[in-house]
Amino acid sequence: MRYDLDDLRLFVHVVTEGSITAGARRMHLSLPSASARVRALEAQAGLPLLIRERRGIRPTPAGSTLARHAESVLAETTRLDSAVASYTAAPRRPVVLVAGASGMHRLVPRALTTFLRAYPEYDVSVSERPTPDSLRLLADGEADLGIVLHDEAGDTDLRIEQLSEDHLVVIGQAGGVLTGRTGMTYREAAEHPMVGLSQESSLRQWIDRHLPANAPVARYRTQVPDLHSLITLATAGAGLAIAPRPAVTPRPDLDICxxxxxxxxxxxxxxHGTRRSASRRATNALADHIRAAASS
Structure with a gap:
């Protein structure tokens, strides 16, 4: 059987409204035209789809099945139109998002996963930046949104809102020096071999800036460019590491202190940046998805 999409759309409206008249109104059709379309559907199906009553209509079991599947077909058609339109529409300037290492590890991917799925017509340009660099880009109109750190934001004219807490932890292989510990200072951690982030990492720069002048010099067995590698090495026993708590997933072979x-x-x-975004709707929507990712 071959179905016309407008006929299916009309039938769904008729069943939803409980009236051919109301369904015709939603499709901007005359009542005779809508009635003829419904009768043609029934003729094509070879059985009644609606029970006509004095106060309206109700679907037969076959009509209910047709309406349910028609809704799925129409929804899939809408998604198809949106996907194709994303290639044919004029290119939009992407939303520019800047964030530090800890935000890039989990918060940003979570927000992008839901945002890009919900808005296939918009693109996002993402880069890892220390808070001072992020604030400069936002103030200069070169970025739309930034995930920055409170103690480095200082006095700024940018619009700022609270997002989430990020507690640093020491991690290491289960059964090692962290076993049974409920807390550890940096001075104590630095007494043991460590693995660290590279000097270019925004988190490494943040840690180095906040260490007191008399802090011991840690022995880094190796330095890696990202948190995933850092956590993998610490779990394998290569050394202790300092990482943001939200970035570390609890597991049996890893101690977290x-x-x-x-x-x-x-x-x-x-x-929030100062530049006039190509699409304020896209920027606001991405901000909503970042808030939702932080609250989860």
Missing amino acids: PLQDSWSLRRHLLA
């Missing part, structure tokens, strides 16, 4: 230094508790903020 809160870092007790005063600078270990950080607060993420969502900062």
Whole structure:
């Protein structure tokens, strides 16, 4: 059987409204035209699809089945139109998002996963930046949104809102020096071999800036460019590591110990840029998805 999409759309409206008249109104059709379309559907199906009553209509079992599948077909058609339109529409300037290492590891991917799925017509340009660089880009109109750290935001004219807390922890292979510990200072961690992030990492730069002048020099067995590699090496026993708590998934082969230094508790903020975005709707929507990712 071959179905006309307008006929299916009309039938869904008729069943939803409980009236051919109301269904015709929603499709901007005359009542005789709508009635003829419904009768043609029944003739094609070879059985009644509607029970006509004095106060309206109700679907037969076959009519209910047709309406349910028609809704799925129409929804899939809408998604198809949107997907094709994303290639044919004029290219839009992407939304520009900047964030530090801890935000890039989990918060940004979660937000992008839901945003890009919900808005196939919009693109996002993402880059990892330390908070001072992010604030500069936002103030200069070169970025739309930024995930920045509270204690480095200082006095700024940018619109800022609270987002989430980010506590640094010490991690290491299960059964090692962290076993049974409920807390550890950086000074204690630095007594053991460590693995760290590279000097270019925004998190590494943040840690180095906050260490006191008399902090011991850690022995880094190796330095890696991203948190995934850092956590993998610490889990394998290569050395202790300092990482953001939200980035570390609990697992049997990994011990997690809160870092007790005063600078270990950080607060993420969502900062809004000054540039006139190509699409304010896209920027606002991405901000909503970032908030939802932070709250989850």
